[in-house]
Amino acid sequence: xxxxxxxxxxxxxxxxxxxxxxxxxxxxxxxxxxxxxxxxxxxxxxxxxxxxxxxxxxxxxxxxxxxxxxxxxxxxxxxxxxxxxxxxxxxxxxxxxxxxxxxxxxxxxxxxxxxxxxxxxxxxxxxxxxxxxxxxxxxxxxxxxxxxxxxxxxxxxxxxxxxxxxxxxxxxxxxxxxxxxxxxxxxxxxxxxxxxxxxxxxxxxxxxxxxxxxxxxxxxxxxxxxxxxxxxxxxxxxxxxxxxxxxxxxxxxxxxxxxxxxxxxxxxxxxxxxxxxxxxxxxxxxxxxxxxxxxxxxxxxxxxxxxxxxxxxxxxxxxxxxxxxxxxxxxxxxxxxxxxxxxxxxxxxxxxxxxxx
Amino acid sequence: xxxxxxxxxxxxxxxxxxxxxxxxxxxxxxxxxxxxxxxxxxxxxxxxxxxxxxxxxxxxxxxxxxxxxxxxxxxxxxxxxxxxxxxxxxxxxxxxxxxxxxxxxxxxxxxxxxxxxxxxxxxxxxxxxxxxxxxxxxxxxxxxxxxxxxxxxxxxxxxxxxxxxxxxxxxxxxxxxxxxxxxxxxxxxxxxxxxxxxxxxxxxxxxxxxxxxxxxxxxxxxxxxxxxxxxxxxxxxxxxxxxxxxxxxxxxxxxxxxxxxxxxxxxxxxx
Numbered sequence: 001x002x003x004x005x006x007x008x009x010x011x012x013x014x015x016x017x018x019x020x021x022x023x024x025x026x027x028x029x030x031x032x033x034x035x036x037x038x039x040x041x042x043x044x045x046x047x048x049x050x051x052x053x054x055x056x057x058x059x060x061x062x063x064x065x066x067x068x069x070x071x072x073x074x075x076x077x078x079x080x081x082x083x084x085x086x087x088x089x090x091x092x093x094x095x096x097x098x099x100x101x102x103x104x105x106x107x108x109x110x111x112x113x114x115x116x117x118x119x120x121x122x123x124x125x126x127x128x129x130x131x132x133x134x135x136x137x138x139x140x141x142x143x144x145x146x147x148x149x150x151x152x153x154x155x156x157x158x159x160x161x162x163x164x165x166x167x168x169x170x171x172x173x174x175x176x177x178x179x180x181x182x183x184x185x186x187x188x189x190x191x192x193x194x195x196x197x198x199x200x201x202x203x204x205x206x207x208x209x210x211x212x213x214x215x216x217x218x219x220x221x222x223x224x225x226x227x228x229x230x231x232x233x234x235x236x237x238x239x240x241x242x243x244x245x246x247x248x249x250x251x252x253x254x255x256x257x258x259x260x261x262x263x264x265x266x267x268x269x270x271x272x273x274x275x276x277x278x279x280x281x282x283x284x285x286x287x288x289x290x291x292x293x294x295x296x297x298x299x300x301x302x303x304x305x306x307x308x309x310x311x312x313x314x315x316x317x318x319x320x321x322x323x324x325x326x327x328x329x330x331x332x333x334x335x336x337x338x339x340x341x342x343x344x345x346x347x348x349x350x351x352x353x354x355x356x357x
Numbered sequence: 358x359x360x361x362x363x364x365x366x367x368x369x370x371x372x373x374x375x376x377x378x379x380x381x382x383x384x385x386x387x388x389x390x391x392x393x394x395x396x397x398x399x400x401x402x403x404x405x406x407x408x409x410x411x412x413x414x415x416x417x418x419x420x421x422x423x424x425x426x427x428x429x430x431x432x433x434x435x436x437x438x439x440x441x442x443x444x445x446x447x448x449x450x451x452x453x454x455x456x457x458x459x460x461x462x463x464x465x466x467x468x469x470x471x472x473x474x475x476x477x478x479x480x481x482x483x484x485x486x487x488x489x490x491x492x493x494x495x496x497x498x499x500x501x502x503x504x505x506x507x508x509x510x511x512x513x514x515x516x517x518x519x520x521x522x523x524x525x526x527x528x529x530x531x532x533x534x535x536x537x538x539x540x541x542x543x544x545x546x547x548x549x550x551x552x553x554x555x556x557x558x559x560x561x562x563x564x565x566x567x568x569x570x571x572x573x574x575x576x577x578x579x580x581x582x583x584x585x586x587x588x589x590x591x592x593x594x595x596x597x598x599x600x601x602x603x604x605x606x607x608x609x610x611x612x613x614x615x616x617x618x619x620x621x622x623x624x625x626x627x628x
Binding site: 072074094097098102104106107108109110111112113117121122124125126127153 | 360363364367368370371374375378379457458459461462463464465466467468
């Protein structure tokens with residue numbers, strides 16, 4: 001669980017208002033949350049740095065939403081402590097709420113109102129200066145490309161548009177941290193990519209730190225500067241996606257060489273970047289540092305020695321493999337259990353997950 | 358303090374926008390009281406006054422409504438009914454907001470729960486009061502006559518205060534119930550169960566004196582009765598009413614205060 005900061009997180013440039021902090025924006029220390037004897041979050045500690053995109057990756061029921069709810073002061077902590085932007089979530093909930101933006105997993109818009117009306121309602125209850133509000137709403141709605149639909153009722157929006165509006169709304173009151181709970185849940189792949197673009201852009205242009213949860217590997221990989229893998233309420237790994245993947249021991253190259261004469265294995269092992277060579281039934285398995293760069297070198301050696309390569313397969317480890325390695329199972333066949341079952345029933349009963357692409 | 362007021366206005370404003378967008382639904386909901394007024398008013402007139410266009414003081418003496426004709430006697434009851442239904446069912450807005458997630462948006466915001474309750478209550482009352490006033494106006498078109506014993510201006514003012522208190526009290530009751538009941542079906546069922554008896558033993562249809570004693574004592578614990586009676590004071594005159602108007606209004610005021618406290622308390626608990 002090395003916390004290498006390869007993410008290029010800048011040092012805080014602007015000093016912040018009272019209670020603010022130049023250090024990490026979110027500090028969680030031994031967070032615990034229990035529900036009737038079921039431990040949903042079990043001693044979670046981490047820090048989110050200023051301006052980074054930090055992700056919580058884990059299967060349903062791992063404790064992601066519970067953690068976000070505690071950080072946003074929606075759930076009381078059973079144990080541990082957390083500070084958001086220097087404010088304690090337990091003792092200064094109002095200060096925390098003023099400094100965060102929150103996009104829920106489930107839709108939370110008034111569909112009878114127009115997009116603009118939803119924005120201005122939010123601005124007013126968050127006490128955005130009336131003088132700057134109109135301008136700010138326009139800026140954000142243009143950014144998520146909804147300005148030309150501002151006067152349409154939200155019930156005429158598609159699922160992706162509603163999500164964009166919620167993200168824009170979450171940023172209206174200039175929060176320092178934006179919490180996104182499963183930002184692309186239930187959206188089609190194309191819309192998902194679009195949302196990713198907006199999140200990246202907002203992170204840069206609005207100078208906002210982003211904390212998101214997801215159970216999509218690609219999402220964590222594509223968006224996050226650092227990822228914490230969470231399972232059964234515990235963080236099992238935390239690092240940049242690149243470091244997490246390379247911690248598995250690099251890429252794997254599978255070679256099929258019909259006539260691997262004596263000395264051929266040794267020759268391959270001598271190629272720079274190749275760590276080990278193993279003979280398997282289907283062929284040779286090479287553990288290499290960077291598959292894309294090593295393969296041409298392997299071909300050079302093969303040609304020099306007159307060996308014929310029949311086929312080559314490159315396997316780059318994904319976060320899926322990382323998850324498998326740290327939890328012993330695949331994220332896709334993680335069984336829904338405990339609290340999550342409860343939550344799913346709850347979800348069905350309340351007709352959530354109505355989001356359509 | 359001013360943030361409380363501002364937040365309340367913000368929440369109210371949203372309710373007004375929603376109300377405006379669903380105005381056709383609101384007008385449709387007025388069909389029921391209009392039917393009551395037209396059908397019952399006409400039939401009661403036939404029944405008790407032998408088809409005469411007005412009361413027949415020197416006639417058979419059959420009319421249970423005293424010096425007031427049946428149609429005019431029904432007006433306070435139907436106006437109160439419109440307000441009662443409109444107010445109490447507006448509590449369903451809380452359940453809608455919970456269901457569609459918007460409640461979360463409000464609860465996470467740095468806004469006091471009291472402001473949310475107050476804003477929603479103002480929204481519910483607005484539509485109920487508009488309904489009540491429309492029915493009152495319509496009743497004159499179909500031949501109801503107002504015979505207040507108070508000066509006209511005072512009667513109008515007190516009638517408005519009555520509608521306001523009645524509406525606010527029942528909106529708060531609706532919000533209190535919606536804070537506890539999470540399903541729409543459940544809410545509608547419980548409210549119907551409450552509303553119908555309240556309406557029927559409120560003296561909306563028949564004077565208190567005609568009811569058996571046990572029913573009369575039930576009537577006295579029914580807040581709806583005081584609303585109907587206060588309106589009767591204002592519309593039909595004090596001789597048609599059971600209690601002096603100030604007594605009716607005092608009870609309604611107390612009822613509204615208690616319901617407000619209950620609604621705020623239960624709403625705060627409901628997260």
